[in-house]
Amino acid sequence: MGFQITKAVIPAAGLGTRFLPATKAMPKEMLPVVDRPAIQYVVEEAVSAGLHDVLMITGRNKNALENHFDRNAELEATLLKKGDSERLRKVNESTDLADVHYVRQGDPKGLGHAVLRAQMHVGREPFAVLLGDDIIDARDPLLTKMMSEQIKRNATIVALLEVDPSQTHLYGVATVEETEDEDVVRITDLVEKPAPGTSPSNYAIIGRYVLRPEIFDVLEKTEPGKGGEIQLTDALQKMAGAPEWTGGVYGVVFRGRRYDTGDRLDYLKAIVQLASDHSDLGDDFRPWLKEFSSALDS
Ligand code: G1P
Secondary structure (H helix, E strand, C coil), X not given: CCCCCCEEEEEECCCXXXXXXXXXXXXXXXXXXXXXXXXXXXXXXXXHCCCCEEEEEEECECXXXXXXXXCCHHHHHHHHHHCCHHHHHHHHHHHHCCEEEEEECCCCCCHHHHHHCCHHHHCCCCEEEXXXXXXXXXXXXXXXXXXXXXXXXXXXXXXXXECCHHHHHHCEEEEEEECCCCCEEEEEEEEECCCCCCCCCCEEEEEEEEECCHHHHHHHCCCCCHHHCCCHHHHHHHHHCCHHHHCCEEEEECCCCEEECCCHHHHHHHHHHHHHCCCCCHHHHHHHHHHHHHHHHC
């Protein structure tokens, strides 16, 4: 049996180049998805899995992120004076959500390098990593399943999604073996963004990991890989190859709803999907969307 998991690490130092110029002066994690910045969904997911200690690995332009999870006394006072308790509740939602800490990445040397920056804060415990480009539907829990597998197997766990073969070059891809559990596979090998046509499978890593602290020891020795960056996938591949001291790497296969916000087209799709289901807006948005899309056909 492993340790209790209490900490979530969220890398948020990317330059957001795919969204320029929107991200010129603002981190891409602050782009709104319906009515909340994308990063808030991710923190909410961590908290609902019981992870209240959140470490963000930030870069330049971090001020908006810090401000979003901090109090805004002036705004609170104004809303209070107006008696606008509904908006006050919304403002305070992100402030009260979690205990958020920050560390700067310094040089943007890749995802593996960003995760390594969490070492001091995390210590020698297993911890979760959540990437902000993926939003997992709150109705389809993934992280809790990954955490319980981590504790049960005392291993490292990644989230896998079966993607269309034309998409594998965008992800870390796993070679897998079945286990006794239908939704859990043992990972024997990993490759970061294989060239089209060379992918070992269509099991893609989506942005959720529950890592054993040995990942830090491996990352310290991991040389730059794909794109000249220190890749988390490369470190995980070494962990998978050394189960005697790492416990091995397993994948939880996700079959629920996931919204990719990583590029402009996926971001638009995510907004439409989440708006259609939104508790306040959905009932008005869906009929409009139907009308709009049938007008496109005519
Ligand atoms: C990163 C990882 C990749 C993973 C992906 C999931 O890539 O390097 O292994 O499959 O996240 O979203 P990025 O999308 O940051 O290029």
